[in-house]
Amino acid sequence: MSSSLVLPEVSGVMLLPECTLFPHGGLPLHIFEPRYREMLADSLETTCFFCVARLEGEETDDPATCTSSIGTVGLVRASREMDDGSSNLLLHGVIRVRFNEWINDASYPKARISPLPAVFEPETQSEAAIEALKEAAESALGEFSTEIGDAFYSMTESIDDPAILADVMAQQFIQNPTERHDLLEMESVAERIAWLCSHLSK
Incomplete structure (x- = not known):
């Protein structure tokens, strides 16, 4: 991870079934749900970061019960809003993160996160x-x-x-x-x- 990138302590999280983004990988996304439109707008106005978490089974009111505890925080590399309010964007994976606490103060999922650096040894x-x-x-x-x-x-x-x-x-x-x-x-x-x-x- 570049030393010039400062990760947020709290991040919006997109819950996606059968989807995994790796650090240093790219994920094209079409953002159309109102809650994720709000998440993207908040992200672009602040840090340009949000996370991707794998949804496991049916989504519930408590993301802790239906998502993996580890996901990836990504940086929005490019975003284009369409005439209908949806957006096409490219999310660049930055680093694995652990979802430590889910926060219920927005229309979209949010979590307190901590980075999980990857170090090869020896x-x-x-x-x-x-x-x-x-x-x-x-x-x-x-x-x-x-x-x-x-x-x-x-x-x-x-x-x-x-x-x-x-x-x-x-x-x-x-x-x-x-x-x-x-x-x-x-x-x-x-x-x-x-x-x-x-x-x-x-």
């Missing part, structure tokens, strides 16, 4: 971890065109942090909603990398 194994991830990516890209592979390598060639590379690859390659969220909630970066390498090599 640092001496960072190069080996990056190499293993890139080999796994080669396996996954084998069935695709050269252009797709070139685009991926261009996007990732300057990444020297295995935690960041793992999240970028998870965003791009893992499609199963449950597997995506399991990866998001996996505390150990080394475990995430091992899971990705095993999964993609198959």
Whole structure:
């Protein structure tokens, strides 16, 4: 996470079924519900941040009973309001967060959040971890065109942090909603990398 970004202590939260946003990934959204229109307006007037949380089952009046405790806070990169009041936007994932307390003072879900930094240890194994991830990516890209592979390598060639590379690859390659969220909630970066390498090599 860039040191120039200061996360809010309290953030609006969009509850979405079967949806996981990884840090350093992008999520296009169409905002049309009145409550989320209000959330977006408040976000754009203040920090430009809001969170995405996975909705688990039917939504209830208490988000703590129907959402995962871990999600991702994102930064609104671009937003365009349509004639009908809805908006199309791109949300850029910044960092995993824990939802510590849900606050009922707005029409939309809000939570007190704390960041969950991703640190790969031991640092001496960072190069080996990056190499293993890139080999796994080669396996996954084998069935695709050269252009797709070139685009991926261009996007990732300057990444020297295995935690960041793992999240970028998870965003791009893992499609199963449950597997995506399991990866998001996996505390150990080394475990995430091992899971990705095993999964993609198959």
